[in-house]
Amino acid sequence: MSSDITPPVAHPSITHDTVVRLVTEQLPDFVHLGIGERFDGWDCAMFRLGEQYAVRLPRTQGAVRFLQAEMHWVPQLSGGWDFPAPRFVAHGLPSQGYPWPWAVVTWVPGETADTVPLRADAGAAVGRALVQVHTPAPDDAPFNTEQSIPMADRDPKVRERVTELAKEPGPLGETMNVAAALTIWDAALAAREHTEWVWSHADFHGANVLSHDGAFGGIVDWGSMAMCDPAVDLGFVHTLMPRAGVDAAVAEYGRLTGRVDNDFLARARGIALSKCVGVAMSPRPVTTAMGWRGLVALGAASTA
Known part of the structure; x- marks a missing residue:
């Protein structure tokens, strides 16, 4: 299985007991909240911390830079966002056998859109959220090796x-x-x-977008954010909702930014294809299903 569609193995020190010890040692004012359920993403593991917070820990050495980038950039960029997104409330240091920095973030409630896809009527809200994210990126913004690249560099794999x-x-x-x-x-x-280079979430698929029974509920996991073509995040919208919702998101985004033309649409659809064929090959059933739903929304696949 290709390494870019199979999640890396998490560091063995990441356990419930380790997180309890880390919080007890470094953030004793949070201990009474209790450490709860674990959730594993590609780069980070999260443990519920009471009702309002979560402990976020890089799963691998390579993921440390994503958490550090998130801690550095998100507080600077998120002041004007009106959609739900995690906020950093505390930072932790290596200890108790865990070798890397970690953090406490606010918990954003909802189901991920890979398991509860957004309805088509959520499209406009998604488009408006991306308008807020897509501010001009400075020269020192991170470069994402998967999403900040020219379209032609994706060609053989697609x-x-x-x-x-x-x-x-x-x-x-x-x-x-x-x-x-x-x-x-x-x-x-x-x-x-x-x-134009804009700030992009750059990993805007269903596992990082929240759903409230199909309504747009927020965006999580900002560790991959980077300078990108604004079409990147719009292409990823195909993983979130049916085609009518994608069209509504693009229409609202275009209305508010003036960025959408035929070339933009072609690039967004190309990004969608590139992403969906990758996640459709995932060994994780919910991710595989999301990839195929996206291919159907794109018109690159049909249902039985």
Whole structure:
């Protein structure tokens, strides 16, 4: 299995008992809240800390820089956001056998949109949230090695995965339409490249967007944020909701920014294809299902 679709193994020190000891030692005023359920993302593990907070710990050495970037940039950028997102309330140091920095963040309630997809009527709210995120990025903003790159750099992997996914149906009998997928991809490659770098979440898929019974509930996990083409996050919206919702998100975003034209749409659809063919190959069933839903929303696959 390709390493970029299989989560890395977490450091063995990350346990409930370790987190209890870390909080007791370094943040004793929080101990009475109690350490609760564990949630593992790609880069960080989180443990509930009472009702209002969570302890966030990098799972690997490579993920430390993502937490550090999040701690540095999110407080500077989030002042004008009116959608729910985690806020940092405390920082911790290596100890108790855990080798890296860690943090306490506010807990944002909701189900992730990979398990409870957003409804189409959530599209406009998503578009408005991305307008707030997409402010001009400075020269020292992080460069994301997967999402800040030219479209052409994605080409071999996308074509390989389209071909691979065409060999077997998806979990609900979805089938890849190779001709449609490659038409989308060729249009993305032919589109004029962007000329504006904006702050981007850069990992805006269903595991990082929250749902309240299908309504937009907020955005979490900002560790991959970077300077990107503004079309990147709009492409990821295909993993969140049906096609009508994607169209509504793009329309609202375009209305508020003036950024959406045919080249923007072609790039966004190319980004969507690139992301969805990757997550559709995940060994995690909920992620696989999200990838195939996104391919259907994109028109690159059809249902049985």
